[in-house]
Amino acid sequence: MTVVTFIIHFVLIFILALGIMVLSALIFPFAMRRIWGFIGDRYGPNRVGPQGLLQPFADGLKLFIKEDITPSKANRVLFAMAPAITFITPMLTVMVIPFSPGFTIANLNVGLLYLVAVGSFSILGLLLAGWASHNKYSLLGGLRSVAQMVSYEIPLILNIIIIGMLVGSLSLDDVVGSQGKVWYIAVQPLAFLVFLIAGMAELNRTPFDLPEAESELVSGYMTEYGGLRFALFAAFIEWGEVAVWSMATSALFLGGWRGPFGGNAGWLVLKVLVMAFFVIWVYATFPRLQVDQLMAFAWKVLIPISLVNLGATGLFIILMPDNFLLPIAAFSWVSVVLLVALFPGLLRKALLRKRLRQMENFKLETTEA
């Protein structure tokens, strides 16, 4: 590859990645408000253009003509750099997504690992945004988001490893290629479930949106951002990440570009839209987790489940190297059914026990004092 072809490729890839970000910023926030309206039995924005379709442009124009404010005590360089760093993450993730048969920008042989690795840039950006703003809410939001994303990265990685074991390769092209007969959501529903939950936490979406919990932290790490920079965080980055994460989930569990009548990029787009709808639906349905429950849920529930699943998957692959999909599917489905049936009761008991212990400790403390 010469330097000239490199530059041409770079520009084309850049336009594609940026296009995905811009499209998701235009479509998803508007779709979210309309779907929220539908779920809450309201109208949602329907005044600008037919059915309110021009609303995203009106919002964009409004944010564009706002004054660009940097707080006087903020660290100017980092304050400006933080959104840029975060913006890069989804654009980098696009590189390894298989869009249609034979079209992946970079078919890395470590695509699965790359997927997790570039995610760390967004953590860095949020942390810097929180710190550079010189605002206690921003800092708390930034720290919360880092603690949360680092914790939930572990179940995410463990479940990506499970898919890697099923495929026998770390390339996303191979992952999609091997789902010709059956999608991995049917083989490993347990891994899909955990991946879905951990993914929502990675995206800082409800019920895991503690970093920007508006009732506690104003807007978390983006409290001090206004105008276009706020638009970058609230529309482009958040929803670009949702789009890219949906693409990755589709590639891992839902067969990527595969579908009836020959696979092409249209199926991938459809799956991304369905996943994004799911995210919005959950957003409108569930309340936010408590901050102590959030960490406990990752470390005491998701990680043990993922580890057991990982061990069982490995065991089946070693015991039955030729035909391991069926026993793994049986194991996974049975565990999902058991979990759904038993988990709420167990959780309730555990929380009650904890509350009792706290009350006893409180009694002891007060009598000692």
Added chain:
Amino acid sequence: MNEFSSAAFYPVAVMVLAAAVLVVSFKNLIYSALAMIACFAGVAALFVLLHAELLASAQILLYVGAISILILFAIMLTRNRGGEVKLFFHQQAWMAIPVVAIVGLILIIVIGSAHYNAADTAQNPGTKDLASMLFNQYAFPFELVSLVLLVAIVGAILLAKKEKIK
């Protein structure tokens, strides 16, 4: 290495070295940590130029994603913000010169005298080969390393755990 890789090597190498110098010369600890991240990312880029994608991904995942974030986290939680900090290695800059010179000399001698087999460097071990080597040939040292990490985790939990009220 093809034409592009050899053309890209020098800018990346200069970036890594410049970032490394900035790590010790910035007065603001946060900037130092950020320069360190740039340094780590540059090393990952060097791995990519050598077609070692696995190493590059691991470098980003562990050094940029985990270690640097942890360091930033620690600085933000412990330091007063904004204040310029005098680092202890700023006071010992003169002492550092002979030490760096000696280490550099040793590295130049060792690397210069090693003989690299051209076939070895061209043949890039894939992820699969690396995995089977780790889990067969080097299984014992690998497990030993994980034991060290386990001990570290248990120790960290012990230190962080609140003492129970009796």
